[in-house]
Amino acid sequence: MRKFGWIVGLCCASLFAQTGADDKLAPYYPTPATIVEKMLQLGGLKAGEKMFDLGSGDGRIVILAAQKFHADATGVELDRDLCTQSLAKIRKLGLEKNAHILNGDLLKQNYSSADLITVYLLPDSIDNKVQPLLDQQLKKGARVVAHDFEFKNWTPEKVENIADDGEGRSHTLYLYRK
Numbered sequence: 001m002r003k004f005g006w007i008v009g010l011c012c013a014s015l016f017a018q019t020g021a022d023d024k025l026a027p028y029y030p031t032p033a034t035i036v037e038k039m040l041q042l043g044g045l046k047a048g049e050k051m052f053d054l055g056s057g058d059g060r061i062v063i064l065a066a067q068k069f070h071a072d073a074t075g076v077e078l079d080r081d082l083c084t085q086s087l088a089k090i091r092k093l094g095l096e097k098n099a100h101i102l103n104g105d106l107l108k109q110n111y112s113s114a115d116l117i118t119v120y121l122l123p124d125s126i127d128n129k130v131q132p133l134l135d136q137q138l139k140k141g142a143r144v145v146a147h148d149f150e151f152k153n154w155t156p157e158k159v160e161n162i163a164d165d166g167e168g169r170s171h172t173l174y175l176y177r178k
């Protein structure tokens with residue numbers, strides 16, 4: 001039930017945000033740490049693989065991907081302050097070799113080298129902007145894990161429902177493979 005409150009809140013926040021910036025595909029709303037790990041596990045992330053988090057917020061997904069899964073991880077984030085925060089954390093943890101943050105529009109990047117993509121963005125952005133881009137760019141076998149908002153034109157290989165993340169919120173994760 002709480003999940004729906006958050007979804008409505010996120011959609012309203014987005015309507016406001018979109019009046020100011022067309023390229024904002026979702027407001028900042030971080031994935032809880034327990035769910036971050038489940039996303040990377042569901043995506044089958046392996047050491048040395050290339051992963052991208054589309055709209056990386058404070059860098060938590062990129063950081064765990066580099067630190068625990070030993071992947072080559074890149075986050076793309078529009079908000080400069082969130083990029084600064086992410087880079088400070090990456091430096092503090094000594095993860096500069098494996099964890100990278102690009103300050104820019106996630107729609108203007110190239111994901112053709114990606115083994116895994118993680119996405120926590122609004123449904124409208126996924127349907128109209130992100131999915132067409134990934135359809136064009138992703139290599140065969142690349143995986144995509146979406147948090148709470150599905151790619152409605154793709155068929156998931158697996159769907160995982162998490163009843164409680166420890167903070168009283170439920171989550172749904174979707175795994176897709178090209």
Ligand SMILES: C[S@@+](CC[C@H](N)C(=O)[O-])C[C@H]1O[C@@H](n2cnc3c(N)ncnc32)[C@H](O)[C@@H]1O
Nearest residue numbers: 023024025026029030031055057077078105106
């Ligand atoms: C719901 S948050 C998810 C943050 C992070 N991926 C996580 O799961 O904790 C969405 C993020 O996408 C960023 N964002 C929105 N539109 C973007 C765009 N066009 N390019 C890059 N980042 C964007 C927002 O600033 C925000 O940090």
